[in-house]
């Protein structure tokens with residue numbers, strides 16, 4: 288029998304962006320709050336994300352003269368999500384997301400700016416915006432965290448310049464699209480990092496947290512301002528229901544089981560189940576592997592899902608993830624997502640028959656969804672898929688962990704990457720033989736894409752045909768910034784797995800963030816946000832930041848709802 292050790296108004300489980308924001312909102316509503324986090328680091332996947340937050344009709348964009356409206360955003364969300372999600376939840380999102388961000392910007396250390404040119408992902412749908420809905424973090428000086436910086440989940444090297452220097456999404460895009468002044472900007476960022484002598488004497492870690500790390504560091508500092516306790520090494524396993532409402536939860540803190548009581552309720556924000564192979568096998572399409580996930584190993588194993596199910600909670604979309612193609616790199620603890628590179632001109636992605644199966648520049652969720660669909664058609668020849676590119680591409684652009692060879696020539700790549708991360712040969716035929724892809728199919732496909740590159744028209748998949756595709760294209764390449772011929776040896780291949788950045792199905796909630804049963808009745812005092820809840824975005828990914836946005840917004844909604852409970 289575990290002992291009751293503590294009582295709070297609200298306990299928040301997990302320390303991702305949704306959970307931490309929810310704790311801030313709850314504290315600011317005058318409630319006593321505790322955060323429990325299973326690992327010895329706070330921040331979860333949120334800390335190693337891009338930190339982008341999708342907030343249609345936000346005040347940042349309007350302040351700069353941008354145009355958007357609630358109705359336009361609702362049209363877009365309804366066109367994307369369809370009837371998979373109750374419209375009340377869509378409306379709750381659109382009503383509260385702008386308020387949530389404005390509150391954080393004005394009352395906490397969070398500092399965001401609007402990505403005016405980052406387009407929504409589904410440009411063909413009514414209400415899609417060409418920019419202004421994604422918000423990105425500015426750099427955050429971690430000095431404010433003091434020693435707490437040691438417990439901050441480190442950023443993924445993929446999100447940092449040269450794997451260590453903090454930069455914003457704005458900087459990263461300028462470099463990737465090779466916009467004017469990009470070289471100078473990189474030199475300036477490198478110098479600023481190197482000349483920070485005080486920090487350099489201590490550590491390689493940049494003083495300036497970036498992207499998801501900036502988001503989490505600023506939330507953590509804001510929680511410290513409010514003296515909200517955060518218990519690390521505290522593993523939640525079970526909910527306690529008394530007289531029809533949640534009265535507490537069972538955790539193991541530093542190995543010791545204990546009961547924490549709640550006066551008002553529990554907000555579950557402990558991520559999805561992507562790190563649990565048994566649950567992946569049970570729910571996700573096959574083949575599926577924990578190792579393909581770009582999320583921190585061992586963390587999000589579905590504890591909230593199982594605890595909710597034990598109380599009769601309804602679930603939805605358990606067969607879906609926030610898909611993203613990934614590549615596993617030797618000695619790295621998690622896979623890397625391949626987000627932007629697929630749009631760069633001169634690389635294509637093929638299946639085992641050597642055929643393209645998708646517009647490579649589409650959003651990452653659709654990309655893997657198409658991989659799975661094609662895998663059925665090809666009888667298992669599309670997972671993994673293969674990115675194919677030539678010496679010209681390799682010199683000029685990054686692909687996964689391969690920085691352009693003008694800065695990282697093949698001779699400087701780790702030996703262990705050859706034939707695990709990338710394959711290389713003098714001819715397309717030889718490359719096809721190395722990776723087990725049909726050589727004639729590949730040759731045909733390359734001839735075809737070379738014709739499309741010359742005309743600028745991808746007759747098969749319309750790559751580069753809209754503003755979203757072109758966002759990551761090379762603005763110097765004409766006539767289509769996403770298409771270039773593949774003809775200059777040596778030729779390269781990189782493996783792409785059917786990965787994810789978290790699962791997106793989970794406990795079903797209503798428009799107040801409250802977990803419901805199959806009959807729609809609420810489990811009183813139980814709220815779920817982020818990837819442990821079934822996404823308000825249904826099976827879609829309408830824009831950059833469409834996972835963090837809902838996690839934080841439903842944290843805002845849940846905290847305000849809890850404040851009203853007696």
Ligand code: FAD
Pocket residue numbers: 300301302303304305306323324325326328329330331332333334335336337338339340341443521522523524556557558559581582586587588589590591609624788789816817818819831832833834835836838
């Ligand atoms: P997490 O942030 O993973 O937090 C869950 C926390 O709960 C973890 O710290 C975990 O340790 C803890 N936990 C788990 N089980 C327990 C337990 N039993 N007891 C206590 N604690 C527990 N999304 C965007 O919207 N915008 C982006 O720019 C973006 N970029 C991304 C880039 C990369 C490289 C990756 C990998 C993902 C990106 N994503 C982005 C996706 C986004 O990061 C995740 O969908 C989001 O962080 C999930 O938030 P969460 O709060 O549900 O889970």
